[in-house]
Amino acid sequence: MHAYQLTEMVEAVGLASKLPLQGVTMERIENPELDRLALDHLANLYKIKDKREGIHLSTLVYCLTRSFFDQLAPVEPTDEEVMLFALGYGLQDVLTPTGAGKLVCIKDGITYSPDFLLKLNGSLGEIKTTRMSSKTLEDHLPETWIEYIMGGCYIREETSYNLMVLLMMGNYHPPFPKIHSETLVFEEQELQANWDYLLGRKEVYEEALSSNQPPQPFQWCKDWECKFCKYRLQCQAMEMVAKKEV
Ligand code: SF4
Secondary structure (H helix, E strand, O other): OOHHHHHHHHHHHHHHHOOOHHHOOOOOOOOHHHHHHHHHHHHHHOOOOOOOOOEEHHHHHOOHHHHHHHHHOOOOOOHHHHHHHHHHHHHHHHHOOOOOEOOOEEEOOEEEOOOEEOOOOOOEEEEEEEOOOHHHHHHOOOHHHHHHHHHHHHHHOOOEEEEEEEEOOOOOOOOOOEEEEEEEEOOHHHHHHHHHHHHHHHHHHHHHHHHOOOOOOOOOOOHHHHOOOOOHHHHHHHHHHHHHHO
8 A cells, every 4th residue: 555545545534533523413313114015024034923733842832822812813923022022033033053953742632842862862852032131040040931841851751951041131330231141950750740630731722712702811820920911801792791791
């Protein structure tokens, strides 16, 4: 590079750095079309609006009333739900260990697919992303995770399961986020008891489908599931009607 070119560049950079941003006139115009483009892309990419065939392990672990509505009278996911699912799936894709295998199994009419099979020993693995604090996770794991993982162990006739958690907010003090992994080990009797519990829920769900009557709202879910549920108004209305009829 010639000396005069270098001088010109230095001068140009110097000049640019002195430009007063306060003098820039910039309009900020909301662009909902671009939001929609991104949301539709994510919903299509991760098939968030598609109805799943068959009874999945997660269908039985989470609210049965919601599973019923999703199957027979689905409401479009909200934009917030699309973002939550897409973030979870996207991060799961990125975090899945290289070479990890995939698998789909069916037992007693229940479909199960672990997030990954570890390359080293073929053991099962689950990836979770959460905004929960790492301190909360240290104290206890969510019941739904445990029921699902135990169901997976039962189906695969394994007693241990690898869990990898991306704590997006760490412990809510910098630095965050954080990865936490652990291997969960169960007794065979515990796995059997959990499976019996899941089969009981399957009966309720199948009965609801065949009678076209949703399982009673607020009876087949964990409390936290209702908080941001898209069927909440529907469930509250059903509950009010049921109370009037008593
Ligand atoms: S509001 Fe609660 S009971 Fe109703 S579908 Fe949602 S999670 Fe289930």
